[in-house]
Amino acid sequence: MSGRHFFGGVHPEYHKEMTAGKAIEAMPMPEKLVVHFAQNIGSMxxxxxxxxxxxxxxxVIAEASGFVSVPVHAPTSGKVEAxxxxxxxxxxxTLAAVIAPDGEDAWAEGLNVEQDTDSMNGDQIKGLIRDAGLVGMGGATFPTHVKLSPPEGKSIDTLILNGAECEPYLTADHRLxxxxxxxxxEGASFFARVLDVKRVIVAIEKNKPDAIEKMKKAVExxxxxxxEALDVVYPQGAEKQLIFALTGRRVPAGGLPMDVNVLVQNVGTAFAAYEAVRFKRPLLERVVTVTGNGVAEPKNIRARIxxxxxxxxxxxxxxxxDTVKVISGGPMMGVAQYSLDAAVTKGTSGIVTLRKDEVVQFVSDPCIRCGRCVEACPMRLNPSALSIFIEMCHFEDAAEYHVTDCIECGSCAYVCPSQRPLVHHFRRAKAEIRKMSRKAG
Ligand code: SF4
Ligand code: SF4
Structure with a gap:
């Protein structure tokens, strides 16, 4: 079943050996925590x-401001300094609260208490997940309770637990x-109960044989x-590619996994659901891979948000x-940081550090129409044509060529011999198209 291969994709060097064998360590409490309010896709x-x-x-230090929004919680007890x-x-x-920990780590009343989960119905489980502020922890940060609320007429028959972790360097999900x-x-079983799903597939790339073995034992x-053991090809963990590899179903252009009766949740999100439902613990910490040759001792760290x-x-x-780049997330889809004052959010899966000799200098030559990007694009787009439209500010043409279907995986930029900033172009075009459609009312 997992032998299906999506179109395109690339094989970057994975560099996961730096941290794959490192057990998760707890981060000591820092002197201050900078807790951003904007940590989910949707309304702040x-x-x-x-x-x-x-x-x-x-x-709760920030309350949900609509259905597609989740609360943010204080990761420890202390004083709000700013x-x-x-x-x-x-x-x-973005706006954040700076909390100076008081050293007590004292829970608010009613939290961190074991729950009788057997007697809970789907709505109660979903309520605990929403109240705990859960979002997709693979980096997407889409509110989990929204994914667990398919509209009338849509049903889910398959839950995929995404443990592919195809992004180079990152091993947080592997260790989890x-x-x-x-x-x-157990977290996955809560999702399955909410949606009355009977089929659950744990999807893991074949380069994590120990995790495959562990999870196989656990599902017995x-x-x-x-x-299911998946071929090692980037971006195997992207939702649409994962669904095709495992079920043969194709999510339509502009569609969602629920259109083909599938829900995908990251393994880290499932772990957070276990904490939220079993113990009434909000999402206050997560595992982050801190790695790359720019740090002396790469680690997997459980850190407070x-x-x-x-x-x-x-x-x-x-x-x-000689570290020249610090990336939040992995090198394919992550965001280069301009300040180390940035702080871990619910979507921070990794911090990757690169030294001078590892970073290709930005040149951005003209497109030589070699077609490599077209072969690499898992969404069957034409990144070359799109980038040329966007350079000329022809955003309508880019929309016609389906730039909004781009999943920003970076495969095209990875293979481009002209080192064109393709993903940057596509993000810009999507923002412009959103602006145009807002204007059009
Ligand atoms: S970033 Fe977008 S255009 Fe480029 S390969 Fe990925 S999906 Fe295709
Ligand atoms: S890979 Fe780069 S140079 Fe080649 S066609 Fe695509 S954008 Fe042009």
Whole structure:
């Protein structure tokens, strides 16, 4: 079943050996946490705290501002020292609360209490997941409760637990599967109960044989669950490509996995659902791979949301002098950082550091029409033509050539001999098209 291969894709060097064998370590509490309010796709939550407020661990510090929005919680107890704009790892500055921990790590009332999950119905499970502020932790940050709410007429028959982790360097999901297989499956069982799904597939790339073995052992006691080993090709973990590889179903252009009766959840999100439903623990921490030749000792770290990148990097021995790039996420889809004041958010899967001799200097020559990008694009787009339209600000043409279907995987840019900033072009075009459609009403 997993022998199906999606169109295109590339084979970048994976560099996962730096951290694949490193057990998850807990990050000591830093001196301050910078907790961004904008951590989900959708509407930004509404801040509830101001400078000088005392907060407890798990207390809501920003409430959901609509259906496609989730609350943000204090990752520990302490004092709010500031509410101001700080660098967000996704790029721009956004509003955040700076919390000075009081050292007590004292929970807000009613949280961190074991729940009787057997008696819960789907709505109660979904409510706990929403209240815990869960979003897709593979980096997409789409609110989990929304994915668990298919509209009338749509039903889900297959849940895919995404443990592919195809992005180079990152091993956070790999370690989570090795160290917490039962918890991940319990989290998945909550998703399955909400949607009344009987078929659950754990999808893992073949370059993680130990995780495949662990998860296979764990699913032995779960009826309807299986583990599928996937070919190692980037972007195997992208939703549409994963669904095709596992089920042969094609998500239509502009469509969603639910259009082909599938739900995809990252294994990290399943682990967070276990914590939220079993123990009523909001999403306060996550596993982050801090790696690359720019740090002395690469690690997988369980860190509080709000831990500054500088503190994470110091924990790994600091930056080598000739480090020229620090990326939030992996090198294919991640965002280069301009400040180490950026802090871990719910979507931060990794911090990758690259030294001078590892970074290709930006040249952006003209397109030589070699066609390599067309062969690599898993969405069957024509990145060459799209980039030329966009350079000429012909955004309508780019829309006609389906730039909005681009999943920003970076495969085209990876193979481009002219080193054209293709993904940058496509992000810009999508933003322009969104603006045009807003104007058009
Ligand atoms: S970034 Fe977009 S255009 Fe380029 S290969 Fe990926 S999906 Fe295709
Ligand atoms: S890979 Fe680069 S140079 Fe080749 S066709 Fe695509 S955009 Fe042009």
């Amino acid at each position: 939550p509404t801040p509830l705290v101001k400078r000088g407020d005392q907060v407890k661990k798990g207390q 509410v101001d704009m700080f660098p967000n790892p996704v790029g721009a500055e 599967m090795l160290e917490h297989p039962a918890e991940i499956l 006691v779960k009826e309807g669950y299986s583990v 709000g831990t500054r990148f500088e503190d994470m990097i110091d924990r790994c021995g600091g930056l080598a002098e």
